[in-house]
Amino acid sequence: MLRNIRPRIPRPPTRRIRAALLASAVSVCLIAASAPSPATPLGIGDRLFPHLGNPGYDVQSYDLAFTYPGANDKPLAAVTTIDALTFSRLERINLDYAHGKVQSVEVNGQRAAFTSAGPDLVVTPAKPLPLGSRMHVVVHHTSDPVTAEDQDGGWVRTKDGLAMANQADAAHLVFPCNDHPSDKAMFTFHVTAPDGYTAVANGLPAGADRSSRSTTWTYRTLHPMATELAQVSIGRSSVLHRSGPHGLPVRDVVPTKDAKKLEPWLKKTPDQIAWMEGKVGRYPFETYGLLMAEAQTGFELETQTLSLFEKELFTEPAYPKWYVESIMVHELSHQWFGDSVSPRAWSDLWLNEGHATWYEALYAEEKAHKPMEERMRAAYRASDSWRDAGGPPAAPKEPAPGQKISIFRPSVYDGAALVLYALRQKIGRSAFELLERTWVSAHRDDVASTDDFVALATAVAGRDLSGFFQAWLYDKKTPPMPGHEDWKSDPPKARKGA
Known part of the structure; x- marks a missing residue:
């Protein structure tokens, strides 16, 4: 995600992830086995969002069915089907679900009891699920757009429909x-x-069934995806097709009335993909494209294979051409950093946004002669203030109450790109570029952590970098910049209430 940018195959989890989930699940199940207890929200203990995620199972696939009523302020009828593997004996199944009405739940073909507990839908199957068993859950529910005043993610209302x-x-x-x-x-x-609407989602099309008054579109991903990266666009849209490197299918979703006006921007994507491939290797997914939505979001978003953009970014003449193109590359680079290689925990967010900001800045340097060093020096001057306000890059402060997106602070954008700049200064350009390629190759379609990145960087550089990373990622003050020891960071300004 890029916030405030403008003035204004399923693979099993890694052994480490299985161990962490199993340890959390065992503690839950020991309590459940001793005596019945009230339904409570669980979580996997993420430092920033402790009640999200659930222990005891690993989801293999989602099958999502939505029926759009023709108005973007009305609930969609929905059916969610989840296939998962259990890591422990489960008397209850906790699912994250907090906005909509549930009509019924089935587990392995049998009706199941359910209730709400905080942000969780807590399901009690007819009989407990043993460790190592398959779990097939079907939930009939509504999927409700939220008002602009309450917007904290989920469905985004566009001028002609919805996006995610x-x-x-x-x-x-x-x-x-x-x-x-x-x-x-x-x-x-x-x-x-x-009729009159077009629906597009992550992945590739797998058919369109037309009736007298409506159409059902089906899309499937060919690679695993995090829930935060799901995308569905419903609108009076056109889908435009072109080819990228190696015959990669590129498809863009734009308001039909604006297709011709937006084409000069859309045709840039294949060359941008080729540029990124030259830096970090082959594009990791089955397709790519831009979803240009008529909505006021304040951000662009790297939803997997179909990045979400405000249409205004491309139609507002005040934004320089080089700037818009670098923002396009920011979201494109997330397909490698954040989508293909996803964060193990939200504290690892700097790996997503720092890399996307890095390639955004590198593209601007190479294509528009905007020196990386100037941007990094400016970031260095502000970095102590960013750390003071939002925490160091790999230990961001918790989000403000009711504002999940407040974790997207400068410290994980240019502050994290500054860490990468310091690393390149420390180990040299060749080793840094090898590290980048190895990182996205070694963790493709998986999740990875800050510790994983530190370990790989140490291996590639052939020397201990633990002290370097400890200072750059976790210290309250920004360390000296290798090769630029004369750079200074301005002292943080006093904050109200401090």
Whole structure:
């Protein structure tokens, strides 16, 4: 996600993830086995969002069916089907789901009891699920758009329909799920909309069934995806097709009336993909494209294979051409950093946004002669203030109450890109570029942590970098910049209430 940018295959979890989930699940199940207890919200203990994600199971796939009523302020009828593997004996199944009405739940073909507990839908199957068993859950529910005043993610109302913005951990405002990026899964979407509307989702099209008054579109991903990256667009849209490197299918979703006006921007994507491939290797997914929505979001979003953009970014003449193109590359680079390689925990967010900001700045340097060093020096001057306000890059402060997206602070954008700049200064350009390519290759379609990045960087550099990373990622003050020891950071300004 890029906030305030303008003036204005399913693979099993890694052994480490399985161990962490199992340890959490065992403690829950020991309590459940001793005596019945009231339904409570659980969580996997993420430092920033402790009640999101759920222990005891690993989702393999989601099948989501939405029926759009023709008005973006009305609930959508929805059916969510989840296939998962249990890590422990489960007497209850906690799903993240907090906005909509549940009509019924089935577990392995049998009706199940359910109730709400905080942000969780707590399901009690007819009989407990043993460790290592398959779990097939079907939830009939509504999927409710929220008002602009209450917007904290989920469905975004556009001028002509809806789109999704599920970061951070807001997919459970749209459908029941294990809403944490550490549990990636395959997705299938079925979206029914009245005549005159077009629906598009992550992945590749898998058919369109037309009736007398509506059409149901089906899309499937070919790679696992985090819930926060799910995307469904419903609108009076056109889908424009072109080819990218190696014959990669590129498809863009734009308001039909604006297709011709937006084409000069859209045709830039194949060359941008080729540029990124030259930096970090082959594009990691089955397709890519831009979703240009008529909505006021204040951000762009790297939803997997179909990045969400405000149309205004491309139509407002005040934004320089080089700037718009660098923002396009920011979201594109997330397909490698954040989407293909997803964060193990939300504290690892700097790995997503720092890298996206890095390639945004590198593109501007190479294509528009905007020196990286100047941007990094400016970031260094502000970095102590950013750390004071939002925490160091790998230990961001908790979000403000009711404002999940407040974790997207400068410290994890330019502040984190500054860490990468310091690392390149420390280990040299060749080793840094090898590290980048190795990182996205070694963790493709998986999740990875800050510790994983530190370990890989140490291996590639052939020397101990633990002290370097400890200072740059976790200290309250910004360390000296290698090769630029004369750079100074301005002292933080006193904050109100401090």
